[in-house]
Amino acid sequence: MSLIDDFLARWHEYRRPGYYEEFDYHWTMTVDLDRCTGCEACVTACQAENNTPIVGEDAIARGRHMQWMRIERYWEGEYPDVKLRAIPMFCQHCDAAPCETVCPVSATYHNQDGLNAQIYNRCIGTRSCAVYCPYEVRYFNYNNHHWDEPLDQQLNPDVSVREKGVMEKCTFCIQRIRQAKDAAKDDGRRRVQDGEVQPACVQTCPTEALVFGDRKDPDSAVSQMLGNERAYTVLEELNTDPSVVYLKKVDADAA
Amino acid sequence: MGVSIVPTLRVLKPVGMIAGVGFVGLLVGYFANAAFFPGTTPVQPIEFSHTVHAGDYEIPCLYCHTQARRSPSAGVPSVNKCMGCHAIVATDSPLIREVARHYENDEPIPWIKVHDLPDFVHFPHNRHVAAGLECQECHGPVETMDRVTRMAPNEMGQCLTCHKDMEVEHGIDCLTCHK
Numbered sequence: 001m002s003l004i005d006d007f008l009a010r011w012h013e014y015r016r017p018g019y020y021e022e023f024d025y026h027w028t029m030t031v032d033l034d035r036c037t038g039c040e041a042c043v044t045a046c047q048a049e050n051n052t053p054i055v056g057e058d059a060i061a062r063g064r065h066m067q068w069m070r071i072e073r074y075w076e077g078e079y080p081d082v083k084l085r086a087i088p089m090f091c092q093h094c095d096a097a098p099c100e101t102v103c104p105v106s107a108t109y110h111n112q113d114g115l116n117a118q119i120y121n122r123c124i125g126t127r128s129c130a131v132y133c134p135y136e137v138r139y140f141n142y143n144n145h146h147w148d149e150p151l152d153q154q155l156n157p158d159v160s161v162r163e164k165g166v167m168e169k170c171t172f173c174i175q176r177i178r179q180a181k182d183a184a185k186d187d188g189r190r191r192v193q194d195g196e197v198q199p200a201c202v203q204t205c206p207t208e209a210l211v212f213g214d215r216k217d218p219d220s221a222v223s224q225m226l227g228n229e230r231a232y233t234v235l236e237e238l239n240t241d242p243s244v245v246y247l248k249k250v251d252a253d254a255a
Numbered sequence: 256m257g258v259s260i261v262p263t264l265r266v267l268k269p270v271g272m273i274a275g276v277g278f279v280g281l282l283v284g285y286f287a288n289a290a291f292f293p294g295t296t297p298v299q300p301i302e303f304s305h306t307v308h309a310g311d312y313e314i315p316c317l318y319c320h321t322q323a324r325r326s327p328s329a330g331v332p333s334v335n336k337c338m339g340c341h342a343i344v345a346t347d348s349p350l351i352r353e354v355a356r357h358y359e360n361d362e363p364i365p366w367i368k369v370h371d372l373p374d375f376v377h378f379p380h381n382r383h384v385a386a387g388l389e390c391q392e393c394h395g396p397v398e399t400m401d402r403v404t405r406m407a408p409n410e411m412g413q414c415l416t417c418h419k420d421m422e423v424e425h426g427i428d429c430l431t432c433h434k
Contacts, residue, residue: 024425111428119429121375160375160434174430175377182382 023112025192026215026243027172029202030225031088033248035209038086042201042210043069046090049173049200051159053145066139068170069201088201088210091116091137091170092234092242099129099138107167113177114215114243118169125165134235138169172212173199194220215243295405297367301353302402309398316390316397323390327379331366334358369403370394377434386421 046052046069055066074085093116099108100116107122108129130138144164147155155161158175162168180197184190194213202210213222225231230247308314317323322330338358341351357364370393372378391397393413395406407413411432418426425431 109429111430112425115430117428117430119433121433122429157374158377158434175434178377178430178434182379185382186385 023114024216025112026114027093027177027197028114028213028215028222028226028243028245029172029199030211030222030231030245030247032209032211032225033085033087033246034230035207036086036088037207037209038071038073038084039206040071041204041206042088043067043071045200045204046170048154049156049159050171051155051161052168053141053147055143055145059142064140064142066141066168068137068139068168087234087246089135089137089234090201090244091172092135092240092244093170093172094240094242096239096241098132098134098238098240102128102132104128115172115174115177116169116243117174118167118171120160120162120166120168123166125167127167129167134238134240138167140167141165173197176200191217194222295369296402297369299367299402300365301350303350304401305397305403306399306401317384320390323380323384325381327377327381329380334362334364369405370407370409372409375434377432392417 047054047067050068052066052068055064059065069088069090072087072089074087076083076085093114095110095114097108097110097116100110103109104126105122105124107119107124109117109119111117125140127140130136130140141162141164145161146152156175158179176199177192177197180192184192184196192214194217197212199210199212202212211222211225213220215223215226217223225247226245228247230249231245232248233242233245308319309316319332319336320329321332322328334354334357337354341354345351346355354364393407395404397403414432415427418431423431
């Protein structure tokens with residue numbers, strides 16, 4: 001078998017539907033847009049938890065902003081009859097992620113928990129993944145960042161500080177997932193219970209619009225939400241099969 | 256009859272000289288490196304001997320490094336812990352008087368970290384102690400060291416080899432260690 005044939009054979013193996021379903025967890029988040037007020041508390045919490053730098057005015061003017069989580073705002077209607085639609089947007093941890101297929105060094109890949117992993121040490125900064133990502137949720141470190149005193153004291157020791165030239169994105173707070181798994185093993189349990197892991201955004205959300213959990217556990221809060229008839233995924237037609245599910249009541253008469 | 260070796264040697268002479276100088280440089284560098292960068296065997300502020308404590312008196316590692324059992328960091332014992340014994344043991348020794356001075360001044364002893372992992376690595380000591388690993392498997396025979404030397408290469412291969420050998424569940428997934 002030639003090298004190409006071998007590669008193609010394995011490629012189909014990885015792209016087989018349900019390949020990732022064979023593993024332990026399938027971390028999923030649901031975002032209830034009918035509850036979301038667009039307050040951006042989740043954005044702030046994410047920034048604080050994950051050592052995301054404050055890039056400054058100049059960088060933002062050049063489109064080099066860094067927020068693993070952002071609120072996309074959509075205004076509907078004419079004044080005075082204006083409505084705000086807010087959609088929290090962050091890495092969708094797609095099961096068929098376009099970013100994973102394009103990375104030349106496998107710095108981003110799918111791990112056994114259904115997470116789209118980003119390994120900073122491996123990343124060489126081609127930025128191909130950001131180009132391929134249809135959700136525009138990957139952020140590139142164009143510079144080394146520093147934290148003025150005393151802000152450096154609030155850096156999270158469980159999250160590495162990224163350097164210039166690597167891509168970064170939402171990790172579903174992998175450090176918290178890891179800690180919950182360690183705690184579960186210390187207790188002699190095989191699995192993490194529902195509600196033991198909360199990413200920073202979920203923990204902070206004042207209206208509890210965000211729910212995080214394991215899709216494989218049929219009793220978990222997130223599994224209950226998935227059965228809701230309001231559920232949809234963003235850019236469904238691209239077949240990326242995201243792990244983030246949004247809920248929104250669509251009223252045809254309201255428009 | 257016969258091909259002279261002399262022209263060949265003449266060509267090889269500069270190569271040989273470069274190789275010779277390079278070899279001497281390597282030798283000098285090897286020893287000079289140890290002299291200038293004693294990174295693997297730092298001189299501690301107080302000459303604490305693990306030979307005496309862990310070797311001769313057979314105090315278990317986890318008696319002093321008790322955090323290794325329940326936290327990601329193994330930690331160094333507080334001065335209070337030292338004084339727990341040394342309030343009555345060997346109080347005349349000049350080293351112990353130095354420890355006592357720190358204790359009375361309420362200041363920590365500025366120990367130098369020997370096994371320092373990079374910041375992007377998640378290494379929970381508690382999980383590894385719970386898995387039944389001996390401290391010596393990574394840290395070497397500390398109980399025979401007067402001045403502790405870094406034995407582990409602290410490289411990714413070391414983690415991967417052990418995780419493969421022990422058949423750790425998802426042990427070679429990047430996110431198991433990288434953060």
